[in-house]
Amino acid sequence: xxxxxxxxxxxxxxxxxxxxxxxxxxxTAKKGYIGNTSTSLAGCCHTFSADGRxxxxxxxxxxxxxxxxxxxxxxxxxxxxxxxxxxxxxxADLTINFYRRNYIEGLFLSSGVFRSPDxxxxxxxxxxRLLRETCRFNGYIxxxxxxxxxxxxxxxxxxxxDRLSVNIELxxxxxxxxxxxxxTKGAILAPMRQIQVRNRQSREELVKYRHAPRFAPAxxxxxxIVGATADNDLHILRLTQGLYDRYRLKRVFYSAYVPVVEHxxxxxxxxxxxxxxxxxxxxxxWLLRFYGFRAEELLDEETPDFDPRVDPKxxxxxxxxxxxxxEVNSADYESLLRVPGVGVTSARRIxxxxxxxPLHIENLPKLGVVMxxxxxFLTASGKIADGLRFTPDSLLRGLIAAEHPLLPQPPMExxxxxxxx
Amino acid sequence: MTEMIYCYDGSFEGFLCCVFDSxxxxxxxxxxxxxxxxxxxxxxxxxxxxxxxxxxxxxxxxVKCSPWAAELLRKGFLTCLPDREIHLYRLVQKLLxxxxxxxxxxxxxxxxxxxxxxxxxxxxxxxLKGFVRFSDLGGVLGGEIEPKNRVLPILRVHFCARYLNExxxxxxxxxxxxxxxxxxxxxxxxxxDFQMAPPDEAEASYRLLWKRFYDTxxxxxxxxxxxxxxxxxxxxxxxxxxxQDESYFKARSSPAAVSIPxxxxxxxxxxxxxxxxxxxxGSVP
Numbered sequence: 001x002x003x004x005x006x007x008x009x010x011x012x013x014x015x016x017x018x019x020x021x022x023x024x025x026x027x028t029a030k031k032g033y034i035g036n037t038s039t040s041l042a043g044c045c046h047t048f049s050a051d052g053r054x055x056x057x058x059x060x061x062x063x064x065x066x067x068x069x070x071x072x073x074x075x076x077x078x079x080x081x082x083x084x085x086x087x088x089x090x091x092a093d094l095t096i097n098f099y100r101r102n103y104i105e106g107l108f109l110s111s112g113v114f115r116s117p118d119x120x121x122x123x124x125x126x127x128x129r130l131l132r133e134t135c136r137f138n139g140y141i142x143x144x145x146x147x148x149x150x151x152x153x154x155x156x157x158x159x160x161x162d163r164l165s166v167n168i169e170l171x172x173x174x175x176x177x178x179x180x181x182x183x184t185k186g187a188i189l190a191p192m193r194q195i196q197v198r199n200r201q202s203r204e205e206l207v208k209y210r211h212a213p214r215f216a217p218a219x220x221x222x223x224x225i226v227g228a229t230a231d232n233d234l235h236i237l238r239l240t241q242g243l244y245d246r247y248r249l250k251r252v253f254y255s256a257y258v259p260v261v262e263h264x265x266x267x268x269x270x271x272x273x274x275x276x277x278x279x280x281x282x283x284x285x286w287l288l289r290f291y292g293f294r295a296e297e298l299l300d301e302e303t304p305d306f307d308p309r310v311d312p313k314x315x316x317x318x319x320x321x322x323x324x325x326x327e328v329n330s331a332d333y334e335s336l337l338r339v340p341g342v343g344v345t346s347a348r349r350i351x352x353x354x355x356x357x358p359l360h361i362e363n364l365p366k367l368g369v370v371m372x373x374x375x376x377f378l379t380a381s382g383k384i385a386d387g388l389r390f391t392p393d394s395l396l397r398g399l400i401a402a403e404h405p406l407l408p409q410p411p412m413e414x415x416x417x418x419x420x421x
Numbered sequence: 422m423t424e425m426i427y428c429y430d431g432s433f434e435g436f437l438c439c440v441f442d443s444x445x446x447x448x449x450x451x452x453x454x455x456x457x458x459x460x461x462x463x464x465x466x467x468x469x470x471x472x473x474x475x476x477x478x479x480x481x482x483x484v485k486c487s488p489w490a491a492e493l494l495r496k497g498f499l500t501c502l503p504d505r506e507i508h509l510y511r512l513v514q515k516l517l518x519x520x521x522x523x524x525x526x527x528x529x530x531x532x533x534x535x536x537x538x539x540x541x542x543x544x545x546x547x548x549l550k551g552f553v554r555f556s557d558l559g560g561v562l563g564g565e566i567e568p569k570n571r572v573l574p575i576l577r578v579h580f581c582a583r584y585l586n587e588x589x590x591x592x593x594x595x596x597x598x599x600x601x602x603x604x605x606x607x608x609x610x611x612x613x614d615f616q617m618a619p620p621d622e623a624e625a626s627y628r629l630l631w632k633r634f635y636d637t638x639x640x641x642x643x644x645x646x647x648x649x650x651x652x653x654x655x656x657x658x659x660x661x662x663x664x665q666d667e668s669y670f671k672a673r674s675s676p677a678a679v680s681i682p683x684x685x686x687x688x689x690x691x692x693x694x695x696x697x698x699x700x701x702x703g704s705v706p
Binding site for chain 2: 003004007008011012015016028029030031032033034035036038042044045046047048049050051052053054055056058059094097098100101102103105256258272273275349352353355356357359363364366367368
């Protein structure tokens with residue numbers, strides 16, 4: 001089997017993993033080494049695939065042979081599919097040559113569980129060691145810690161990679177039991193805790209010794225599959241919040257479940273992936289990380305799922321009309337961030353601009369405020385936008401109309417003259 | 422006040438001299454244009470000689486007022502903002518008149534167009550850090566871009582750090598200049614025309630591998646061309662490996678050596694005809 005065919009099989013098997021970021025790396029260029037990691041805060045996207053997702057890293061599996069039989073996964077043992085495995089040399093050669101041509105920012109290495117978690121992790125370590133030590137690769141590496149691998153091996157992996165991730169996949173233990181019988185909650189959370197503790201220690205050591213080795217300097221992330229089980233948004237968001245608070249994760253990724261197999265416990269093959277739900281979860285995720293929101297504010301037991309018509313921030317604003325309007329000339333940063341249509345950047349710009357003089361409504365679009373949402377919720381020098389009139393009822397309609405063109409439209413349907421009504 | 426048009430040689434120093442001379446002559450130019458763009462009109466015009474000493478004095482004064490304004494000036498000069506010189510001139514004028522206070526207010530009428538243009542420049546440079554594609558031409562890496570702004574000075578820092586031990590060049594088709602880097606030294610020189618040499622065997626095979634990776638990584642059920650176009654506007658596609666046609670993947674020595682079997686299960690990028698191929702493992706039959 002040649003490399004082209006292997007690449008095809010192992011890319012195809014890896015593509016359902018959502019994580020593909022290169023942010024948070026801080027490797028500076030070194031003489032005699034190849035590459036560095038992007039210095040910008042946002043990471044660097046090298047291309048966007050036809051589904052609109054960013055491609056930053058060479059995202060492949062070491063092998064798609066797997067001893068596990070997780071029902072939702074294309075690589076499960078019982079699935080009839082072509083199997084392949086990269087040798088460490090092939091993978092190192094691909095990474096270096098793609099990197100030199102500026103196709104990628106680095107390598108994202110995941111794997112099916114071949115023989116045992118330990119054996120697979122050892123294979124991955126061999127590849128990364130070849131890349132880092134023999135090929136002197138200094139770019140970004142994201143490695144997947146296999147649940148159930150020995151802590152010593154995860155430790156070695158962490159010193160070679162920039163970011164580690166352990167995928168939770170199914171947001172509840174019940175889901176895990178029914179769909180991924182070989183995995184347990186404990187086996188997933190143990191390496192997560194280990195990575196967090198080791199990362200903190202490594203930071204402390206770096207303060208004392210400048211050349212102390214860095215353990216996963218870009219932190220860790222995880223992925224949750226949305227729509228394979230019956231868990232609601234509130235449950236997922238609470239889990240996310242817990243992961244950020246207790247495990248100090250950098251990112252939680254959500255992956256709308258794409259039905260790849262027919263199984264009684266899973267959604268049917270013709271069910272569309274819940275892309276809008278995934279989108280709303282990402283929006284809420286941003287609210288948790290950058291806007292000072294808590295999961296309990298956004299959702300509660302009465303409304304455990306997000307409104308598909310408006311984004312979570314607008315939903316919150318509509319439920320808390322007593323908080324508004326916010327006066328841009330006097331409100332503090334936290335209050336500004338709660339206004340729909342005002343983001344982190346525009347809130348900072350407002351703070352900076354109002355030092356030079358009072359702001360008026362016509363200044364706000366130039367500062368980056370999205371007026372079609374924000375106009376209902378703020379005043380500038382005591383005034384709202386000219387000619388704007390609304391009631392709480394028309395407000396919702398206005399927000400839905402503002403959001404509507406941005407959402408994917410359902411396909412047109414030909415009406416039939418003779419269909420039974 | 423009389424209408425006066427300033428002409429300068431097109432360099433950054435030349436522009437700074439325009440600022441210097443306008444203060445020296447106590448007049449406000451209505452337009453500043455490059456010598457080659459100058460069309461004789463009824464208005465009076467003045468040709469401004471470039472004097473490094475004068476330019477240095479203006480620049481140092483701006484830095485003293487506000488280092489950020491100096492950065493805006495430097496970067497603003499690289500943008501594709503129409504009449505950028507006069508916008509930058511007004512920025513300097515306001516800075517010297519009122520001090521740097523107004524620079525905090527992005528909705529300021531003088532600052533807004535310049536800051537917007539600089540954001541456009543930086544945004545384009547940021548995207549290009551990812552979208553540039555190099556080819557290995559016998560050990561030297563070569564790439565081409567087609568940007569709206571003059572991004573090469575911004576990209577220089579990034580690529581020189583990344584390819585510290587390589588030799589590379591990057592050609593800007595729009596502004597006909599190229600960035601050359603070898604052994605720790607980088608220069609940007611005008612280059613009238615450039616044609617990329619056809620790839621050798623190894624280069625062609627890596628191009629093909631990349632194209633295959635790109636076509637395979639997309640999930641068919643999530644196909645969303647609008648989202649892709651928002652993130653990666655079509656004007657960047659012309660220089661990207663994954664959107665080139667078949668001839669781009671053929672090696673120079675043996676034209677028929679590399680066949681392109683279709684990428685199974687993925688979504689082939691536009692530009693390549695979908696070749697027949699066996700359906701992929703795990704794909705929907």
